[in-house]
Amino acid sequence: MINDDLRVVMIIIDALPHRHVSAALTPNIWRQACEGGRAPDGGLSLPMSVTYANHAAFITGADPSKTGVYGNHTWIDGEGWVPSPKAGPRAPTLFDRVAAAGGRSVTVVGDQKLIAQMGGDRADEVWPPGGWIPDGTARCEFGYPADAAVVAAVRNIDLNADLVVLHLNQPDTTSHLYGPDSPQAIAQYGATDGAYGELIDALADGWEHTVVITLSDHDQETIADQTSVALAEALSGFVDLHVATDGTAALIHGDVGTDALAAIEAVAGIESAERLSADVWMAWTEPGRMFDAAPIPLGGQHGSPRCRTQLAIVSGGAPQAEPLMRWIDAAQPSALDWAPLVAELLGLEEG
Incomplete structure (x- = not known):
């Protein structure tokens, strides 16, 4: 009770x-x-x-x-x-x-x-x-x-x-x-x-x-650079990977192998990436950068x-x-x- x-x-x-x-x-x-x-x-x-x-x-x-x-x-x-x-x-x-x-x-x-x-x-x-x-x-x-x-x-x-x-x-x-x-x-x-x-x-x-x-x-x-970090474009050739971006972090579903991880880490503006579960990874931007271009300039983000x-x-x-x-x-x-x-x-x- x-x-x-x-x-x-x-x-x-x-x-x-x-x-x-x-x-x-x-x-x-x-x-x-x-x-x-x-x-x-x-x-x-x-x-x-x-x-x-x-x-x-x-x-x-x-x-x-x-x-x-x-x-x-x-x-x-x-x-x-x-x-x-x-x-x-x-x-x-x-x-x-x-x-x-x-x-x-x-x-x-x-x-x-x-x-x-x-x-x-x-x-x-x-x-x-x-x-x-x-x-x-x-x-x-x-x-x-x-x-x-x-x-x-x-x-x-x-x-x-x-x-x-x-x-x-x-x-x-x-x-x-x-x-x-x-x-x-x-x-x-x-x-x-x-x-x-x-x-x-x-x-x-x-x-x-x-x-x-x-x-x-x-x-x-704080966001200092409004230019979006192009993660989804960099992974477009990996057909089994699916990206969802949100602010200063992004989710990647699929098997992130050595080549895909290298592609992620090579994207300008990416700080790092880590595995969250068997089939989900997370990547995030360098300080001051974000993944998604906004309709208006944003002063702050998170993720x-x-x-x-x-x-x-x-x-x-x-x-x-x-x-x-x-x-x-x-x-x-x-x-x-x-x-x-x-x-x-x-x-x-x-x-």
Whole structure:
């Protein structure tokens, strides 16, 4: 049976750098870190430091070799690389497991595609409903729900639930547009911290039985050269290799032999490549370069191992939070660690 005396809340702030969290810039997040515990070097994302792979990891705890979700693309035999939200999770999610235990869950996200990506439609309350943004919703420059819209949606939802998953997206948008260390991004981190503080305030009723896990999914890095790195073109002669590029990293499905690896490493702008599983490799760019030419110049991107650091904080008023605070003060948790930890807290059966 589910632990009815506990509420576990995951708040995920897209692309908020661990290195930019401070008492001056992000006082609300800093307060949770000081009153709780914070991984001193941050958490560690999957090798591909992108949004959809890491959110799948957060909600399932399943390795990409099982889910196929290595990045923002998922490998499906017979189809190839498809956008991960189109494929959805291929492992039981925390939403599935809470429902199976007779519990209640809530999810509110600032990227509507995460509803499909995380299996959020299994939650009892979902926003945006069905993964569709309601008319009149405030949006960021890329068309995702603004932080203020997420806060407004949360105010209209009953947060008395076993599992609550919340997501703020605007740091990712601003960092992409201007770079993660730009004045615009710094200002956005402060503004998003204000929205985060409002989410924490919304949890005040029941705080004494709440554990809050505050995460980011990845960092970002500055792009200095807008010229795309031509990996797919270099591998076009290897008909059994299939490439999916995303920011500063790329996925390659197939048997990467000696000749193909040499071709990858010879591409101007490639830093390195490594095997992720029996049939999937990852390549990444040199600092300041990216694979995909964008319709507009981008100041920031992610994907490479350079962006794997995640924000990782545990706080809350529940007695169960105390040992986790002490643990995380000396830990570097993986993106895959959180779903098993949440399942243990809630007393969920194996998925």
